[in-house]
Amino acid sequence: MPTLQMDFRESLKMAVKTLTASKLRSSLTMLGIIIGNASVISMVGLGEGGRRYISEQIQSLGPNILFIVPGNRETRELGGLEITRNLVLADAEAIAEQVPSVVDVAAENTTPGLINFRNRNANASVIGTNPAFLSVRNFTTDQGRFISELDMQRTSAVAILGNSLAERLFEEQVPLGQSLRINNVTFEVVGVLAVQGSNLGVNYDDAVMIPITTQASRIVGRTSPYGIQVGFISATARDAESLQTAEFQITNLLRLRHGITRPEEDDFFIQNQDTLLTIADTITSALTLMLAAIASISLLVGGIGIMNIMLVSVRERTQEIGLRKAIGASQQDILIQFLIEAIILSAAGGIIGTLLGVGGIGLLSLLTPFESSASISVIVMAVGVSGSIGLFFGVIPARQAAKLDPIVALRSI
Amino acid sequence: MSSLITLQNISKVYGSGNTEVKALWDVNLSINKGDYCSIMGPSGSGKSTAMNVIGCLDRPTHGHYFFDDQDVALLNDDTLAAIRNRKIGFVFQQFHLLPQLSALDNVALPMVYGGIPTAERRQRAANALQQVGLGNRLTNKPSQLSGGQQQRVAIARAIVNRPLLLLADEPTGALDTTTTEEVMKIFDELNRGGITVVMVTHEPAVAKLTKRIVWFRDGEVVNAHMSPDNIGYGTLVE
Ligand SMILES: Nc1ncnc2c1ncn2[C@@H]1O[C@H](COP(=O)(O)OP(=O)(O)OP(=O)(O)O)[C@@H](O)[C@H]1O
Ligand SMILES: [Mg+2]
Numbered sequence: 001m002p003t004l005q006m007d008f009r010e011s012l013k014m015a016v017k018t019l020t021a022s023k024l025r026s027s028l029t030m031l032g033i034i035i036g037n038a039s040v041i042s043m044v045g046l047g048e049g050g051r052r053y054i055s056e057q058i059q060s061l062g063p064n065i066l067f068i069v070p071g072n073r074e075t076r077e078l079g080g081l082e083i084t085r086n087l088v089l090a091d092a093e094a095i096a097e098q099v100p101s102v103v104d105v106a107a108e109n110t111t112p113g114l115i116n117f118r119n120r121n122a123n124a125s126v127i128g129t130n131p132a133f134l135s136v137r138n139f140t141t142d143q144g145r146f147i148s149e150l151d152m153q154r155t156s157a158v159a160i161l162g163n164s165l166a167e168r169l170f171e172e173q174v175p176l177g178q179s180l181r182i183n184n185v186t187f188e189v190v191g192v193l194a195v196q197g198s199n200l201g202v203n204y205d206d207a208v209m210i211p212i213t214t215q216a217s218r219i220v221g222r223t224s225p226y227g228i229q230v231g232f233i234s235a236t237a238r239d240a241e242s243l244q245t246a247e248f249q250i251t252n253l254l255r256l257r258h259g260i261t262r263p264e265e266d267d268f269f270i271q272n273q274d275t276l277l278t279i280a281d282t283i284t285s286a287l288t289l290m291l292a293a294i295a296s297i298s299l300l301v302g303g304i305g306i307m308n309i310m311l312v313s314v315r316e317r318t319q320e321i322g323l324r325k326a327i328g329a330s331q332q333d334i335l336i337q338f339l340i341e342a343i344i345l346s347a348a349g350g351i352i353g354t355l356l357g358v359g360g361i362g363l364l365s366l367l368t369p370f371e372s373s374a375s376i377s378v379i380v381m382a383v384g385v386s387g388s389i390g391l392f393f394g395v396i397p398a399r400q401a402a403k404l405d406p407i408v409a410l411r412s413i
Numbered sequence: 414m415s416s417l418i419t420l421q422n423i424s425k426v427y428g429s430g431n432t433e434v435k436a437l438w439d440v441n442l443s444i445n446k447g448d449y450c451s452i453m454g455p456s457g458s459g460k461s462t463a464m465n466v467i468g469c470l471d472r473p474t475h476g477h478y479f480f481d482d483q484d485v486a487l488l489n490d491d492t493l494a495a496i497r498n499r500k501i502g503f504v505f506q507q508f509h510l511l512p513q514l515s516a517l518d519n520v521a522l523p524m525v526y527g528g529i530p531t532a533e534r535r536q537r538a539a540n541a542l543q544q545v546g547l548g549n550r551l552t553n554k555p556s557q558l559s560g561g562q563q564q565r566v567a568i569a570r571a572i573v574n575r576p577l578l579l580l581a582d583e584p585t586g587a588l589d590t591t592t593t594e595e596v597m598k599i600f601d602e603l604n605r606g607g608i609t610v611v612m613v614t615h616e617p618a619v620a621k622l623t624k625r626i627v628w629f630r631d632g633e634v635v636n637a638h639m640s641p642d643n644i645g646y647g648t649l650v651e
Contacts, residue, residue, distance in 0.1 A: 010525050017513055017518075018513060021512075021513035319509060320511055322509075324526070326468070326470060326503050327497065327498060327522060327523040327526065328498020328499070328523055328527060328574075329526050331490065406470050407465050407470050407471050410505065
């Protein structure tokens with residue numbers, strides 16, 4: 001004799017009837033799953049959006065760029081904060097002159113600065129660099145000119161303003177030819193950069209660029225025994241194929257210049273687009289995973305909520321269960337009925353939560369610079385997972401219901 | 414006439430030691446097919462316990478129970494569920510209708526567990542409600558029906574699978590005199606149609622309408638073949 005008398009469609013209809021009979025309770029039960037799902041989907045969307053944003057920025061640097069950064073690869077990549085200041089301008093010049101596979105070399109050094117124009121003040125990054133900066137980083141000027149070789153030689157007090165800094169200081173006035181003061185040193189504005197947007201965490205729009213030689217002598221006020229220190233050097237290889245050659249040649253040149261004989265002693269390291277992408281990927285994946293893990297906890301709590309309400313429901317419905325058994329329901333029939341109720345609750349909660357999560361992602365896209373989006377795979381997973389949560393947390397109440405003794409159940413009035 | 418229900422030395426004992434309760438003690442009882450029988454006795458005398466055993470809802474601690482020539486002790490729980498579904502109809506004092514379902518759906522419920530197709534279920538449920546005089550109340554929820562109407566829905570549910578046996582534990586206990594008479598009329602008709610009816614009642618006027626009375630006291634059957642004619646208003650006083 002079959003133990004399951006009731007067919008699946010019938011069970012489904014019955015469960016829907018029962019759940020819609022107590023709408024408030026059903027929706028409250030779903031709430032936990034709704035919140036859990038919405039947060040998982042929006043958090044993962046946020047993480048993915050952040051990842052895409054960062055890799056787009058890295059890709060926008062162009063495929064041929066190399067960054068030469070002070071410090072040892074090991075200590076730097078392990079997140080060590082100890083960055084030794086041992087790259088100098090002369091290193092950059094040597095690379096430009098002696099490495100044939102390299103087209104242009106820019107040196108950058110950033111110091112904090114207080115900028116005054118008449119009675120207006122602004123805090124901004126002061127970036128010392130050289131004429132090649134424009135071509136290496138693919139930047140353009142909006143007005144005037146950039147730093148020239150002559151500026152470098154003469155340590156001229158000329159400044160090129162980032163676009164939004166210029167707007168902030170000068171508003172309607174023409175910045176070109178005006179004098180402003182950087183840390184109390186008078187500079188003449190000779191150019192304004194076009195809008196660049198934030199670039200790998202540096203906001204060039206809100207910075208002021210000056211010749212790195214001028215920065216060393218007038219702003220920093222000292223040079224190391226080896227020359228003018230730089231924060232990092234960026235170089236463009238002739239083409240993508242010569243990238244590896246360039247990296248190899250730069251390494252050899254710098255080792256020679258720094259008197260390094262063994263690779264472990266390197267006091268600089270070279271990053272290209274690929275290594276940057278790998279690093280960024282590692283970080284953003286970990287971040288996404290962490291966000292998802294935190295959000296999953298709310299999903300778990302939602303599951304426990306379902307179990308809790310289902311247990312109460314079994315207790316309240318003992319008479320119903322007793323009656324169903326008296327008129328011929330098998331243990332399996334009751335088990336399936338309660339399981340289906342739990343699964344419907346959590347799957348419906350999952351779907352509603354997913355819709356909310358997708359909406360939340362839309363909102364996050366408006367509030368953050370990155371294009372977040374809900375991936376189909378995450379949605380399918382979330383609904384599947386919440387359904388399974390219903391199944392998992394529904395088992396205990398459903399078994400309790402199925403095991404009820406019909407006589408005891410019927411008598412409980 | 415062949416026997417539908419045979420209780421042989423049936424005992425049902427709850428607990429043990431000091432707290433032991435002999436709800437049924439060495440009960441021998443036989444009820445034939447087509448019988449119309451009421452079970453009477455003081456409160457706590459074991460009437461409901463006996464009904465549960467007869468209805469295959471409960472298993473005795475000792476003795477043998479044969480229902481429709483099957484030894485119930487040899488059957489597993491799911492088989493008993495199937496027997497209850499196909500061969501036994503239950504009517505309870507508290508009706509036990511599901512509040513979220515319409516009268517029609519309540520009546521159709523046993524057929525759902527009997528695996529009967531939807532269209533046939535609706536047809537048969539409507540017929541059963543017609544039979545108890547509620548053909549015009551198919552879509553009402555229990556809360557939209559009077560007590561007597563609710564009990565008639567419960568009776569329709571009990572007979573919809575065309576059972577051999579109708580078991581009713583104080584079916585008129587919650588009803589007034591008029592509705593009691595209506596319900597008894599239905600039972601009478603069902604019995605005439607061939608269904609064996611066994612009913613627990615405290616009301617002599619109700620018992621009088623049946624063919625035979627079984628009297629319980631302290632878990633034992635003290636009289637298995639009392640004539641309804643001997644029942645009077647003083648009977649319950651003892
Ligand atoms: N689950 C149980 N555990 C312990 N004792 C029980 C249990 N069920 C019934 N009893 C006892 O068995 C005895 C018979 O109970 P039963 O319900 O059969 O009486 P009844 O004749 O139907 O009484 P009433 O007319 O009040 O309905 C009572 O003493 C009762 O307390
Ligand atoms: Mg009783």
